[in-house]
Amino acid sequence: MIFYFSGSGNSYYAANVIAEKLDTPLISMAKCLQSSKLDFDARHDKYCGFVFPVHFWGVPYLVTEFIKNINMKLTSDTYVFAVYTCGGGAGNTSKMIEKLLKKSGITLSSVFSIKQIDIFVPLFKIPPKDKQEEVILKSNIELENIIKHIQNLDKGDYDENKGTLPFLATSILYPFYSYYRNTYKFRVSDLCTACKKCESICPLKIIEIKDNKPIWKQKKCTLCFACMHICPAQAINYGNVLFFFDSKNKGRYRNPYAPKSY
Template sequence: MIFYFTGSGNSLSVASQLIRDEPLVSIVDAMRDRKYTFDPGESVGIVFPIYFYTLPTVVETFLEKLRFSYPPDYVYAVATCGGTTGAAMEKARRILSRKGVRLSASFSVLMPDNYILLYNPPTEEQVKLRLIHSKTTIGDIRRLVRSQERGDFNLLKGPLPHVVSLTASTLYRFSRGTVKFNVDDTCISCGLCEEVCPTRTIAMGEKKPKWVNPTCSHCLACIHRCPVEAIQYGQGTRNRRRYQNPEAKF
């Protein structure tokens, strides 16, 4: 079984390339059922993006609330990122350890960076090149997982990962406000933003979305997946490219 969390589709794409016969389960859907039974020898994967060099709030909450009726023999985690992971994987390892579950292996995959709040996402050509390069890494992970190799295979921690994660995660905690989200008159009232929001922060009101919670995970699926690019964050996202992983099947 592979659990995944995705905003723009990167982690979904990676998870889809890792599965063989096992189920692929959205972490958002899995939050409704916190107990799982695993067969002896079954492997469990968790695939997620890196936000501010730490775990997205949705992933952290999922790990904190997850209950195993029988601990799986092999648990691995795969982080997708646009640069480095910091110490995010260590945080996941600590959370699982408190539940008596050992993180058997950890991996990372470099994917197209798309944090539109700070910069313009990559061009189509840049995306294509990054995804081509990711195939080798994903293939290596698939081989190691199927042979249930154990160890830390994350090569993208970057310098001073614990210091970087500590600083950036504090910034993440105080930067997840929703007050700057807004929608312009090109909105077609399709409701997709409400549907894809993992924290149920968006509700359709008066035919336009409203952000009803003061904070969210900042996955930015609402911005990237709006079919008419009507959703903005302040004025900084206006005229910037949107990004959806072209290989992800939502």
């Protein structure tokens, strides 16, 4: 079985391809948390995988909560792997996910990373279509190599996208993740049509349409930006223009090859 979490569809696309090649079930971490279905028996499964995006050079809040709360039955022969997608460097994500799983009694066999489109639009613009296709093409090659490693049951750290000084990058930058998860940083313009797509896609189910506009019912989210990237009117923005940290006019992106529903 493969557990996945995705905001823009990048990680879902990767998880879906891997699951098809390995002929193993695909399970949404977000939906498991929503339904409190956290008991799993993988003793008859050859593989157990975790696929997710990198957030602030580390593991996303939602993934952390899922792993902390799962009750997983495995055997010593189960091959456990993690695959994460990243727009830039992944930092020390490999060590973070290894420690998280270990605390839940799960021994990680291997880790992999895939470079994808960076969707952190408060800082980066979404590249034009031709550049997107270049990145996707390269990521597909990475994905094929990862699948071969998994099928061969290769063990080790195969993350080739750690970036410069990964331990230092995560140690310095990941602590800021909690602050930037504050939902007051989101704002909604009059372009909003109350289509409810943001409400539907929110993995934590903390968005609600009220007075024809979305509101965030909790102070913090997992910062996946799924709500922003799915908004057809680009009515949702995040950040502060005055501090040159804002998503306005930076474009939006959803992986064109990912299944529509995730």
